[in-house]
Amino acid sequence: MASSRPPELLITGLGVTSAIGQGKSDFTSALLAGRHAFGVMQRPGRQKGTSFLGAEVPSLSLPERFTKRLLRTLSFSGQVALATLQEAWDEAQLSTVDPSRIGLVVGGSNLQQRELLQTHESYGDQLDFLRPTYGLSFLDSDLSGLCTEQFGIRGFGYTIGGASASGQLAVLQAAEAVRSGQVDVCLAMGGLMDLSYMELQGLRALGAMGSDRYADDPARACRPFDKGRDGFIYGEGCGVIVIERAEHAIQRQVRPYASVVGWGLAMDANRNPNPSCEGEVRVIRQALERAGLSPEEIDYINPHGTGSGIGDETELQALRECGLLAARINATKSITGHGLTAAGAVEIVATLLQMRASQLHPTRNLEDPMDVEFNWVRGEAEPHDMHRALSLSMGFGGVNTAICLQRV
Structure with missing residues (x-):
């Protein structure tokens, strides 16, 4: 078969946060055991006389390097982004790489919808008290700006939207950027899309999201490829993948997961x-x-x-x-x-x-x-x-x- 194989691109770091575990070790254990976290969602701003099913991150551990003052200004999506990126960054030993040769692609737009809805509800009648950071958080550039600032990334940083394909689309764009020589290393992030009851209701109205059939049995509601399926069930998550050329990984003696x-x-x-x-x-x-x-x-x-x-x-x-x-x-x-x-x-x-x-x-x-x-x-x-x-x-x-x- 004819091939137009690109230069060898390696995946050298991973980060993950999900409802079943934060970090690769906990995530892998839960994944292989088939442990789930489905239930009626409890996060503020997720329900309004509703009982939408989903899986929510039970708690989030953040590295001490991120100050309480910083974290107070961040949405949940922003906090999860920093925690997840830190895991991948450390594994790939990116602190030893020239920051001008590192890029970041954040997959996903409109990621902070629950935060924005809560802000509208809280400050709609008292605009003079609106936090200045709202002027940042409604922009698609907010998470990429946050991550590049906190990790000193100076190559490039941008968001890319592809709805539910955004996370993988970010990986594809990161691979293209490294293959073309635009940067030596690129991080691809699938950002946490923090839905409010408005988006959840919209997805139910479209017929895309379940579950009517298993409303009283959340553990059985998410059933891909089963004849009894009745729509997707939302689950909070964020994933980060580090891609680089093989020669750069070899120089730093990092162990790759696979080649793209x-x-x-x-x-x-x-x-x-x-x-x-x-x-x-x-x-x-x-x-x-x-x-x-x-x-x-x-x-x-x-x-x-x-x-x-x-x-x-x-x-x-x-x-x-x-x-x-x-x-x-x-x-x-x-x-x-x-x-x-x-x-x-x-x-x-x-x-x-x-x-x-x-x-x-x-x-x-x-x-x-x-x-x-x-x-x-x-x-x-x-x-x-x-x-x-x-x-x-x-x-x-x-x-x-x-x-x-x-x-x-």
């Missing part, structure tokens, strides 16, 4: 939330061709797998058309929930942690699979010597992305 060998990005020319099999097939084939891999060489797939009616159906159709029936497959969202802008990054982190552990996490609630021909990991974790993985992420507005990762 291929990726694909395509639009459906469609504003609406409905997916396109043709678009998903295109990005899968782009990623495989760029990686120089055949479908038979992929031994693991981390799908988008939200639990939506048409979305799961379309994704399995695309995988079938691309000849990807044999690879092992599980659904990370069945454990973490759907992190929206964070999802693609968190699921790449989950893929790489499974690769390193040589184990695959279970798919919760996969009681009656939509298609039994796929090589599902169901109720329990299973050993698997993963060599080449494919991760998929799609977003409202017709965004399709795919990435191929190879063990090094």
Whole structure:
């Protein structure tokens, strides 16, 4: 197969925060055990005479280097961004890298919606008392500005929006920036999209978010690829991935997780939330061709797998058309929930942690699979010597992305 393989790009650091655990160690343990945190959400600003289901981060530990004065000015999304980036930064030993050669791409826009709603409710009738930081927090540049300031990043920093594909889209853009020589190292973040009851109600009204069927049984509500699914279940999360050229990683003697060998990005020319099999097939084939891999060489797939009616159906159709029936497959969202802008990054982190552990996490609630021909990991974790993985992420507005990762 013809290949246009880019220079070797390595992933050398990971950071993760989710409802099932903060940090790689806790996250991996919970993931492999299939532990969840689904329930009726309790965070202020999430309910208004409602009982939306989801998974919320129970507590957040922040490094002492971030002062209480700073933290008081930050939204929850900002606090999670700093904590998650710190983990990836330390693992990749980025304090030894020229800050002018480090870049940051934050995946996600409109990340601080709950914070903004609460501000409107608190200060709408007393504008003179509005905190000056509101003039920053409503801008998409706020998280990238915060992170570049706190970590001294001087290469570039920007946000990129692709709805639920934002996290993986950030990884693709980071890979392009390193491949082109724009920077030596680039951090890709899938930011925590902090939803208020307004966004949650909008997603329910669209028919995208569940769950009516399991309203009284939150543990059973999130069920990607199961015939009993009735929509996605939200889950707070943030993931950070560090990408750099192999020669730079070798110089610093950092241990890589994998190499990024291929990726694909395509639009459906469609504003609406409905997916396109043709678009998903295109990005899968782009990623495989760029990686120089055949479908038979992929031994693991981390799908988008939200639990939506048409979305799961379309994704399995695309995988079938691309000849990807044999690879092992599980659904990370069945454990973490759907992190929206964070999802693609968190699921790449989950893929790489499974690769390193040589184990695959279970798919919760996969009681009656939509298609039994796929090589599902169901109720329990299973050993698997993963060599080449494919991760998929799609977003409202017709965004399709795919990435191929190879063990090094």
